[in-house]
Amino acid sequence: MKSSEALSPPAATAVLEACGLSAGWRQGKSATRLLRNITLTLPPGRFVALVGPNGAGKSTLLRTLVGMQSPLAGTVRLRGLPIKSLTVEDRARLAACVFTDRFDSGWFTVSDIVSFGRYPYTDARNRLTESDREIVSEAIRETGLSGFESRRFAELSDGEKQKALTARAVAQDAPLLVLDEPTAFLDAPARIEVFHLAARLARTRGKAVIVSTHDVDLALRHAEELWILDREHRFSSGAPETMALSGALGRAFDGPVVRFDPASGAFRALSESVPFAVGISGDDPVALGWTFRLAERLGCVIEPEDGHYDASIKVSRTGHAISWELEAAGKVTRAASFETLAELLGRLIDSARKRPDPT
Amino acid sequence: MSDSPVPHSELRAGTARRRAGFILLGVAGALLLGADLAFGSVRIPFMEASKALFGRASDSAWNDIVRIFRLPKALTAASAGAALALAGLILQTIFRNPLAGPDSLGIGAGASVGVGIVVLLAGGSSGAALLSGLGLAGWAGLAAAAALGSFAVLLLILAAARRVENGVTLLIVGLLVGYLAGALVSLMVWFGSPQKTQVFLGWTYGSFSGVTLERLPILLGALGMGAALTGRSAKPLDALLLGERYAESVGIRVKPARARVLVAASILAGTVTAFCGPIAFLGIAAPQAARRIFRSSAHRVLMPASALIGAVFALTADVVAQSPGGGSVLPVNPILALIGAPIVLSVFLRGASGKDPA
Numbered sequence: 274m275k276s277s278e279a280l281s282p283p284a285a286t287a288v289l290e291a292c293g294l295s296a297g298w299r300q301g302k303s304a305t306r307l308l309r310n311i312t313l314t315l316p317p318g319r320f321v322a323l324v325g326p327n328g329a330g331k332s333t334l335l336r337t338l339v340g341m342q343s344p345l346a347g348t349v350r351l352r353g354l355p356i357k358s359l360t361v362e363d364r365a366r367l368a369a370c371v372f373t374d375r376f377d378s379g380w381f382t383v384s385d386i387v388s389f390g391r392y393p394y395t396d397a398r399n400r401l402t403e404s405d406r407e408i409v410s411e412a413i414r415e416t417g418l419s420g421f422e423s424r425r426f427a428e429l430s431d432g433e434k435q436k437a438l439t440a441r442a443v444a445q446d447a448p449l450l451v452l453d454e455p456t457a458f459l460d461a462p463a464r465i466e467v468f469h470l471a472a473r474l475a476r477t478r479g480k481a482v483i484v485s486t487h488d489v490d491l492a493l494r495h496a497e498e499l500w501i502l503d504r505e506h507r508f509s510s511g512a513p514e515t516m517a518l519s520g521a522l523g524r525a526f527d528g529p530v531v532r533f534d535p536a537s538g539a540f541r542a543l544s545e546s547v548p549f550a551v552g553i554s555g556d557d558p559v560a561l562g563w564t565f566r567l568a569e570r571l572g573c574v575i576e577p578e579d580g581h582y583d584a585s586i587k588v589s590r591t592g593h594a595i596s597w598e599l600e601a602a603g604k605v606t607r608a609a610s611f612e613t614l615a616e617l618l619g620r621l622i623d624s625a626r627k628r629p630d631p632t
Numbered sequence: 633m634s635d636s637p638v639p640h641s642e643l644r645a646g647t648a649r650r651r652a653g654f655i656l657l658g659v660a661g662a663l664l665l666g667a668d669l670a671f672g673s674v675r676i677p678f679m680e681a682s683k684a685l686f687g688r689a690s691d692s693a694w695n696d697i698v699r700i701f702r703l704p705k706a707l708t709a710a711s712a713g714a715a716l717a718l719a720g721l722i723l724q725t726i727f728r729n730p731l732a733g734p735d736s737l738g739i740g741a742g743a744s745v746g747v748g749i750v751v752l753l754a755g756g757s758s759g760a761a762l763l764s765g766l767g768l769a770g771w772a773g774l775a776a777a778a779a780l781g782s783f784a785v786l787l788l789i790l791a792a793a794r795r796v797e798n799g800v801t802l803l804i805v806g807l808l809v810g811y812l813a814g815a816l817v818s819l820m821v822w823f824g825s826p827q828k829t830q831v832f833l834g835w836t837y838g839s840f841s842g843v844t845l846e847r848l849p850i851l852l853g854a855l856g857m858g859a860a861l862t863g864r865s866a867k868p869l870d871a872l873l874l875g876e877r878y879a880e881s882v883g884i885r886v887k888p889a890r891a892r893v894l895v896a897a898s899i900l901a902g903t904v905t906a907f908c909g910p911i912a913f914l915g916i917a918a919p920q921a922a923r924r925i926f927r928s929s930a931h932r933v934l935m936p937a938s939a940l941i942g943a944v945f946a947l948t949a950d951v952v953a954q955s956p957g958g959g960s961v962l963p964v965n966p967i968l969a970l971i972g973a974p975i976v977l978s979v980f981l982r983g984a985s986g987k988d989p990a
Binding site: 339341361362368369370372376379381385392399 | 880
């Protein structure tokens with residue numbers, strides 16, 4: 274830590290700071306160091322996504338940051354307070370977590386579950402005050418669960434359960450919100466909703482939000498900052514765009530079959546066979562975009578740098594009708610549907626792959 | 633109040649159900665207590681039995697019968713039932729398993745080992761006089777031994793629970809620990825003198841009638857201690873239903889909270905076992921019935937509800953045990969099994985079909 278920081282009063286700005294943090298497990302006297310020398314800060318209102326392949330140490334990092342696991346070296350501060358000096362109750366008021374743990378919720382209703390967020394504030398008999406109740410219903414409203422208050426938690430869909438658990442964490446009224454793989458069991462729209470909600474909580478409530486996830490695509494689209502742990506457990510951080518273009522994302526995830534493609538911002542399986550180059554042109558951006566995707570799906574290289582095309586496709590659209598002109602080796606064929614285009618293009622690719630490579 | 637998280641009508645419906653439930657159970661408990669005083673080898677009219685409590689029955693023999701014999705027995709039954717139910721509730725929450733209970737996890741068996749050591753191995757006093765002749769300090773020691781035996785088994789099960797996530801596997805572990813404890817008891821019986829063995833075997837049948845008026849305070853004192861420890865733990869117990877990580881993340885110190893309620897469960901189950909012998913099914917069935925009747929998972933509701941239902945079950949069993957009349961009394965355990973087994977079975981089947989919360 275810089276000496277000037279040590280002298281100044283606890284920085285009111287950062288919700289979370291880690292300095293020279295090493296994390297892992299202690300078993301008896303030996304320690305397994307998984308993460309080494311991580312330094313990070315998280316200001317209020319910032320929405321961060323933590324990504325990395327399985328086994329990179331995402332959960333270990335999160336557990337250490339919220340004080341549920343003590344660091345092997347280095348320090349963690351919540352709102353400037355060293356986490357070691359905090360009691361369990363103090364920590365609960367500073368960091369709220371949503372885990373993937375499943376539990377039998379029995380007869381508990383949505384508002385029962387959300388009320389658990391008030392635990393760090395209630396007395397030994399756990400009586401809710403009027404303001405506790407207000408905070409609970411506010412959290413329920415915020416997560417879009419109004420009207421679900423007296424529904425049994427067990428009867429909710431996975432997406433609604435995730436919202437209720439997030440509402441519980443919101444009701445905990447902590448400046449740091451940690452969601453550990455909140456999208457794990459959800460369908461596509463519910464996943465997007467989770468990210469949307471996390472971004473909104475950061476923006477409107479000024480919470481620092483950390484979401485660990487396997488949905489790199491969603492993380493790139495929604496998070497303000499990306500934290501990456503790679504296979505060697507190295508930590509790096511930056512704006513999603515920076516991380517994509519600097520190759521940090523690729524280094525973390527690339528394997529023998531799948532690569533991160535910075536141009537499209539998505540992961541792609543490498544095609545093993547002869548590349549088939551196509552040029553695609555047209556006026557309608559939507560028709561053009563989906564034609565690109567079709568060509569990519571069939572394994573084509575699009576707009577190669579050397580300007581040599583095996584085929585070129587012209588897209589035109591009138592109203593809802595889209596039509597294509599496909600030209601290869603001087604022959605022109607036409608298609609009026611994606612299905613036909615896929616078939617024609619597929620045939621061209623097949624015959625090109627059967628020919629021996631000219632080079 | 634329009635912002636209340638629970639719509640008013642729902643809140644009222646839940647509260648009304650709870651109030652009605654507690655009133656009904658209270659009335660049932662009082663009636664059963666009266667019946668337990670009235671029934672026995674000598675039938676005493678209901679009104680006379682309640683008068684006899686204050687020494688005002690028309691027949692002075694009835695006064696003695698009710699006050700010296702039947703009142704301690706009825707109070708023992710009620711408090712033992714309540715204590716086992718509370719212990720069962722704690723175990724079901726801590727192990728997050730609706731089929732956990734003092735007997736299914738081998739905790740009763742652990743208490744038997746404690747009792748066996750005291751009765752069969754320790755002391756040189758001659759057999760038959762042992763249990764009946766045991767001084768008050770001896771009985772307190774016996775209760776402590778049983779509680780220690782229970783606690784030892786609980787620690788074993790807890791260690792196993794950290795390794796196995798599966799609830800059914802945990803029950804199998806409990807079953808095996810029970811066998812282990814049973815084997816220890818058998819060996820002690822083998823080496824014990826015939827008289828001591830007979831006393832011990834009589835104890836294993838389970839009965840509420842062994843507690844005399846003088847011993848009653850020890851039983852009630854120990855159970856009161858266990859219940860007080862439990863009563864203070866409703867908040868952490870609720871949180872533990874969500875799992876240890878959630879409990880910790882909302883500010884519960886999980887280890888001390890868990891240790892406290894497990895000590896409470898050991899005291900409750902161990903003491904009852906020491907005084908009444910191993911009592912089956914009550915500990916599993918009563919919390920189940922409480923959840924079903926009160927439609928709640930909150931411990932501040934389930935604790936008094938389970939205790940009341942446990943008392944009602946035990947009193948029912950004791951009243952039924954007296955039903956043959958004419959000096960013959962049925963053993964309590966089979967009667968409790970007849971009440972409890974169908975409840976536990978229905979919970980198991982419902983759990984398997986995933987319909988209702990356990």
